[in-house]
Amino acid sequence: MEMKGTSLFIKALKEEGVDTLFAYPGGQVIDLFDALYDSEGIEVILPRHEQGLIHAADGYARSTGKVGVCLVTSGPGATNLVTGIATANYDSVPLVCFTGQVPTHLIGNDAFQEVDIVGISRNICKHAITVRDRKDLGRIIKEAFFIARSGKPGPVVVDLPKDIQQAMGSDEYPKEVSIRGYKPNTGVHVGQVRRALSILSQAKKPLFLVGGGVNIADAGREFTRLAELTGMPVITTIMGKGAIPTNHPLYIGNIGIHGNYAANRAISECDVLFSIGTRFNDRITGKITEFAKLASIIHIDIDAASISRNIQVDIPIVADAKTAILKILEEAEALPVKEWTEEVQSWKQEYPLEMKKYEGMTPEIIIHKINEKFRNLIVVTDVGQNQMWTTQYLELDHNRKLLTSGGLGTMGYGLPAAIGAQLGNPGTPVVCISGDGGMQMNIQEMATAVALELPLILCVFNNSYLGNVRQWQEMFYGGRYAYTCLTARRSCAKDCKNPEKCCPKYSPDFVKLAESYDAAGIRVEKTEDIDGALEAALKRTDAPTLIEFIIEPEANVYPIVPTGKPLSEMVMD
Amino acid sequence: MGKAAENIIKKRWISLYVENEIGVLAKISGLFSGKSYNLDSLTVGETEDETISRMTISVTSDESTFEQIKKQLNRCVEVIKVVDFTDIPIHMKEILFIKVNSLNAGEKEEVFRIAQIYGISVIDCDRSNLLLECVHTESKNNGLIKLFKNSFPNRIEVIKGGSVAIEAISMADR
Numbered sequence: 001m002e003m004k005g006t007s008l009f010i011k012a013l014k015e016e017g018v019d020t021l022f023a024y025p026g027g028q029v030i031d032l033f034d035a036l037y038d039s040e041g042i043e044v045i046l047p048r049h050e051q052g053l054i055h056a057a058d059g060y061a062r063s064t065g066k067v068g069v070c071l072v073t074s075g076p077g078a079t080n081l082v083t084g085i086a087t088a089n090y091d092s093v094p095l096v097c098f099t100g101q102v103p104t105h106l107i108g109n110d111a112f113q114e115v116d117i118v119g120i121s122r123n124i125c126k127h128a129i130t131v132r133d134r135k136d137l138g139r140i141i142k143e144a145f146f147i148a149r150s151g152k153p154g155p156v157v158v159d160l161p162k163d164i165q166q167a168m169g170s171d172e173y174p175k176e177v178s179i180r181g182y183k184p185n186t187g188v189h190v191g192q193v194r195r196a197l198s199i200l201s202q203a204k205k206p207l208f209l210v211g212g213g214v215n216i217a218d219a220g221r222e223f224t225r226l227a228e229l230t231g232m233p234v235i236t237t238i239m240g241k242g243a244i245p246t247n248h249p250l251y252i253g254n255i256g257i258h259g260n261y262a263a264n265r266a267i268s269e270c271d272v273l274f275s276i277g278t279r280f281n282d283r284i285t286g287k288i289t290e291f292a293k294l295a296s297i298i299h300i301d302i303d304a305a306s307i308s309r310n311i312q313v314d315i316p317i318v319a320d321a322k323t324a325i326l327k328i329l330e331e332a333e334a335l336p337v338k339e340w341t342e343e344v345q346s347w348k349q350e351y352p353l354e355m356k357k358y359e360g361m362t363p364e365i366i367i368h369k370i371n372e373k374f375r376n377l378i379v380v381t382d383v384g385q386n387q388m389w390t391t392q393y394l395e396l397d398h399n400r401k402l403l404t405s406g407g408l409g410t411m412g413y414g415l416p417a418a419i420g421a422q423l424g425n426p427g428t429p430v431v432c433i434s435g436d437g438g439m440q441m442n443i444q445e446m447a448t449a450v451a452l453e454l455p456l457i458l459c460v461f462n463n464s465y466l467g468n469v470r471q472w473q474e475m476f477y478g479g480r481y482a483y484t485c486l487t488a489r490r491s492c493a494k495d496c497k498n499p500e501k502c503c504p505k506y507s508p509d510f511v512k513l514a515e516s517y518d519a520a521g522i523r524v525e526k527t528e529d530i531d532g533a534l535e536a537a538l539k540r541t542d543a544p545t546l547i548e549f550i551i552e553p554e555a556n557v558y559p560i561v562p563t564g565k566p567l568s569e570m571v572m573d
Numbered sequence: 574m575g576k577a578a579e580n581i582i583k584k585r586w587i588s589l590y591v592e593n594e595i596g597v598l599a600k601i602s603g604l605f606s607g608k609s610y611n612l613d614s615l616t617v618g619e620t621e622d623e624t625i626s627r628m629t630i631s632v633t634s635d636e637s638t639f640e641q642i643k644k645q646l647n648r649c650v651e652v653i654k655v656v657d658f659t660d661i662p663i664h665m666k667e668i669l670f671i672k673v674n675s676l677n678a679g680e681k682e683e684v685f686r687i688a689q690i691y692g693i694s695v696i697d698c699d700r701s702n703l704l705l706e707c708v709h710t711e712s713k714n715n716g717l718i719k720l721f722k723n724s725f726p727n728r729i730e731v732i733k734g735g736s737v738a739i740e741a742i743s744m745a746d747r
Binding site for chain 1: 591592595596599600603604607637640641644645647648649650651652653654
């Protein structure tokens with residue numbers, strides 16, 4: 001039977017189990033929207049900007065494990081996705097982004113709202129393709145979903161010219177996918193696993209390093225079993241946080257430039273580093289020649305290109321984290337490493353993470369209160385100091401509970417991603433922790449959250465600065481705060497470091513801003529008011545609450561490892 | 574221990590089977606530029622199967638970078654197969670045209686003599702200009718360019734295509 005391209009598109013989404021579509025209308029997708037208008041079973045979410053749209057799809061995908069699906073128009077609609085595509089690509093988030101395109105006969109003519117989105121996005125996504133023939137429409141959509149969710153997940157861009165959408169053609173949607181250039185690895189090399197276990201059996205100071213790959217593979221429980229079986233201490237990257245409950249005695253903390261003392265020291269002293277699902281990004285290695293230099297390195301990763309890329313490894317294992325961990329569990333044994341584990345744990349007691357230096361209400365206190373008040377919550381961060389404090393102090397018991405832009409570090413991610421997470425997890429409390437800078441980057445999505453009646457709890461750590469950069473300026477650029485003050489007026493002195501004295505106290509006034517969107521706004525300036533604000537937010541079930549926490553403007557994130565220094569050279573405060 | 578990467582920098586060869594589709598060449602060349610890999614030459618053409626194109630890529634790199642290049646190429650959905658030609662016998666040729674201008678009779682004779690010695694063809698001419706076609710290995714072509722540059726300074730025009738390479742059956746020509 002024949003059907004229009006738009007009908008096949010909707011049929012395809014349903015076959016792929018899509019129940020939520022993040023979409024923004026425009027001229028080149030008007031036919032698709034018209035078809036969606038009659039369609040049952042797919043909720044169309046209308047954000048206020050395409051960047052917010054794709055971050056929302058990303059938050060939905062990260063928190064549920066499903067593919068996030070976007071539909072935008074051509075030209076500016078498509079280009080507004082770019083940051084979100086790169087964000088998802090860096091953090092291996094499965095997305096399928098449908099972009100409208102001018103009719104095929106106009107492609108290349110600089111037609112109105114024509115842009116080569118496939119060309120633009122090619123190097124920041126897993127795959128990008130334009131449908132040029134109606135007969136390929138079903139196959140390409142099927143392949144897009146398969147590519148997005150299999151192997152190392154990632155974003156796929158499918159460009160849909162308007163005439164393809166309108167054209168009649170086959171109603172068949174393929175059941176199977178066969179792409180000759182794409183065969184994701186589904187097995188695990190037993191020989192390599194045994195070599196890894198053999199090295200491990202001789203180790204005196206072995207250490208697990210867990211990255212986002214374990215969370216993506218939903219392998220947290222299996223990994224925790226493995227850690228308990230071997231008795232080895234565990235450190236994580238920020239993307240790996242939650243793979244093992246943070247209150248687990250074997251969990252030491254995050255490593256990296258803002259990692260804790262015990263985790264960074266453990267890396268420097270371990271003799272076998274068993275790493276799973278991490279790319280050894282420069283944010284976690286510090287000075288690369290000093291990273292784990294006493295250790296033999298075992299590295300499990302689904303992506304062969306991530307192995308021996310930044311760090312040369314001794315035992316590479318190309319496999320999905322869960323598949324590999326299950327195979328290792330079959331043969332792993334308890335290791336005689338109690339003394340070493342206790343030593344690492346003692347460092348954690350000796351050098352705890354804390355913000356002792358600052359008086360009054362600190363991010364540490366706020367996050368501890370969130371830990372106390374909420375059970376089974378999802379936390380979404382923005383990017384900057386708010387993100388670092390959250391990943392330092394947040395308690396987590398499971399994977400897919402912390403959503404953060406780790407690879408690209410995309411400011412403006414928090415609020416829209418929280419919307420997506422809430423849509424994917426109705427009934428679960430979703431808390432977004434952002435800064436005043438990041439919050440303003442996609443503030444228009446407050447309207448989306450209100451329209452969708454989502455009970456989000458939006459915590460804004462307002463320090464009136466772009467705090468992360470300001471901290472670097474303070475520590476490494478002689479305290480020259482070049483263009484990082486968000487309350488500065490044109491008339492302000494360049495070297496002003498006291499925004500409260502001569503500038504408006506709030507810029508913007510987030511409480512009024514929230515209220516203007518018909519959300520609740522609460523300002524908190526004292527520790528004793530935190531509980532009341534969180535409780536008030538918890539009571540609201542049909543609208544977001546924005547809590548603006550006025551924090552010490554020059555509070556810093558510690559420890560910090562300066563650029564070019566090894567992890568062992570942490571500045572503690 | 575995390576070992577230091579091998580650092581022998583040399584010319585290396587890859588034969589790449591890719592989908593014969595719009596944008597694949599851009600994707601592969603974009604991968605090289607985006608990751609700052611040192612691409613020496615890239616040629617592409619259809620194979621006996623019109624749905625598949627084959628690229629010959631030469632790069633100058635150390636071992637670990639080259640391994641990374643192969644892995645990155647393998648990640649591309651449009652890449653069907655990556656074959657490392659670096660240390661196996663291959664036949665490899667590149668097309669080179671050399672136009673030599675403003676020649677007197679004696680110089681024309683000299684060009685014909687060089688052509689005979691080096692097995693290259695004179696494919697076009699007029700009273701004072703000659704056009705040569707050379708199908709040789711890259712290094713031999715580079716040698717010819719040097720020779721003509723020295724013999725006829727400021728009077729040559731050169732255009733080269735990239736190399737194409739295929740696995741040898743019994744003997745290599747490198």
